[in-house]
Amino acid sequence: MGESLIIETSGLRKTFGEIEALRGLDLQVPAGSICGFLGRNGAGKTTTIKVLLGLIRATGGEARVFGLPAGEERASVEIRRRAALVSEAEDLYGAMTVEQMIRFTASFFPGWRSDLQARLLRRFDLRSGTTIKRLSQGMRTRLALLLALCRGAELLVLDEPTSGLDPAAAEEVLQALVTYIAEEPKTIFLCSHQIAEIEQIADRVAIIDHGRLVLSGSLDALQRSFRRISMVFDRDAPAVEFRGAGVARVRREGRALTVFSNDGGDAVLDQARALHPVSVEVAPVGLKEIFFETIAAED
Amino acid sequence: MLFRPNASSGLPIYLQLMEQVKHAIETGALRPGEQLPGIRPLAEQLVMNPNTVAKAYRELEHEGVIELRQGSGAFVSRNAAIRRAPDSLRAAQSMVASTVQRLRGRGLGDDEIRRLVEAEIARIPEKGGRRG
Numbered sequence: 001m002g003e004s005l006i007i008e009t010s011g012l013r014k015t016f017g018e019i020e021a022l023r024g025l026d027l028q029v030p031a032g033s034i035c036g037f038l039g040r041n042g043a044g045k046t047t048t049i050k051v052l053l054g055l056i057r058a059t060g061g062e063a064r065v066f067g068l069p070a071g072e073e074r075a076s077v078e079i080r081r082r083a084a085l086v087s088e089a090e091d092l093y094g095a096m097t098v099e100q101m102i103r104f105t106a107s108f109f110p111g112w113r114s115d116l117q118a119r120l121l122r123r124f125d126l127r128s129g130t131t132i133k134r135l136s137q138g139m140r141t142r143l144a145l146l147l148a149l150c151r152g153a154e155l156l157v158l159d160e161p162t163s164g165l166d167p168a169a170a171e172e173v174l175q176a177l178v179t180y181i182a183e184e185p186k187t188i189f190l191c192s193h194q195i196a197e198i199e200q201i202a203d204r205v206a207i208i209d210h211g212r213l214v215l216s217g218s219l220d221a222l223q224r225s226f227r228r229i230s231m232v233f234d235r236d237a238p239a240v241e242f243r244g245a246g247v248a249r250v251r252r253e254g255r256a257l258t259v260f261s262n263d264g265g266d267a268v269l270d271q272a273r274a275l276h277p278v279s280v281e282v283a284p285v286g287l288k289e290i291f292f293e294t295i296a297a298e299d
Numbered sequence: 300m301l302f303r304p305n306a307s308s309g310l311p312i313y314l315q316l317m318e319q320v321k322h323a324i325e326t327g328a329l330r331p332g333e334q335l336p337g338i339r340p341l342a343e344q345l346v347m348n349p350n351t352v353a354k355a356y357r358e359l360e361h362e363g364v365i366e367l368r369q370g371s372g373a374f375v376s377r378n379a380a381i382r383r384a385p386d387s388l389r390a391a392q393s394m395v396a397s398t399v400q401r402l403r404g405r406g407l408g409d410d411e412i413r414r415l416v417e418a419e420i421a422r423i424p425e426k427g428g429r430r431g
Contacts, residue, residue, distance in 0.1 A: 034348055175346045182339040182349040199306035203350045220311040227421070281418040284309030
């Protein structure tokens with residue numbers, strides 16, 4: 001993993017009039033990974049996707065997908081042929097039935113996976129004769145996902161694929177993704193607010209805030225390196241600056257002092273002990289908290 | 300026998316899966332020479348990233364706990380390194396039981412006891428030593 005980058009941006013910028021949506025984004029997604037893309041609304045996630053798929057032009061910097069320049073007309077067509085976007089604003093034809101939509105789409109893609117089609121129709125509980133406009137949002141997203149998977153897209157770009165789905169249906173989607181990536185070399189770029197789902201299936205995470213990448217890396221590495229160090233003192237917690245790289249955030253509340261460290265916490269622990277607290281506890285940190293602490297540090 | 304790791308605990312999933320496999324071997328649920336589930340079926344069953352399952356299996360092989368045979372799958376090593384006699388596991392259980400009872404006797408609640416144990420496990424030792 002990491003030998004080839006399916007997605008790579010360098011100093012990517014995008015301005016809409018007065019608004020700087022992307023301010024120098026450096027994103028790297030290795031082939032074969034499931035990369036979770038996290039960020040607040042308005043942080044630049046959708047803009048990033050649109051630039052990668054050639055739907056809008058960047059203002060500055062570079063973006064490459066499959067090593068091809070996303071901003072170039074012909075390269076962009078090639079990118080969209082090999083990558084599939086599944087989002088809530090997908091283009092399905094409301095008047096078509098599920099079956100018609102499938103046959104229509106399949107006609108553009110030789111190598112269509114009919115075996116997968118049958119399996120996913122069942123798993124996703126989609127009926128061939130249902131008209132698309134009668135489908136709920138969640139069902140439409142599942143149909144869009146079926147189309148993307150059966151085309152054999154090398155890169156799946158997913159924007160909230162489980163939004164509106166009940167837990168069982170959401171789990172079917174996650175299972176379909178996991179199976180897809182197990183069968184062949186595929187890459188999944190997953191924008192989602194469902195942090196628990198990202199923790200469940202992603203092996204990489206990228207967090208965007210105010211148009212820039214503020215954290216990225218393998219999920220395992222982040223989990224191994226983020227620590228919450230909680231100290232209690234017998235007096236008001238000292239207003240000490242925790243020195244050094246690795247301190248993500250310090251919070252003082254009366255006699256309690258909490259430090260979030262992103263480099264394992266060794267340096268923080270040494271400094272903490274020197275302050276003679278009554279108790280020191282070190283705990284691992286889940287992705288939700290990592291997200292909140294990283295974003296808060298940026299504010 | 301292998302169940303879903305807790306993805307939100309902050310503990311890397313591949314480590315949790317490794318622990319589960321080792322525990323299965325310790326308790327005899329998996330025996331030396333027996334085959335483990337394949338990477339892909341296990342990933343599908345537990346709805347986990349197959350890369351993560353693969354990582355857990357590679358690390359287990361590195362530790363000598365399992366063997367990966369090209370084309371056949373993963374098997375528990377005949378001389379699995381973590382084979383603790385059932386006796387020592389029982390001894391460990393009774394040590395834990397007596398400690399928990401003593402702490403409860405001192406008025407500590409179960410949640411506090413749990414926190415103390417987890418903090419101790421997550422604690423970085425004074426001089427070197429391995430973490431996590």
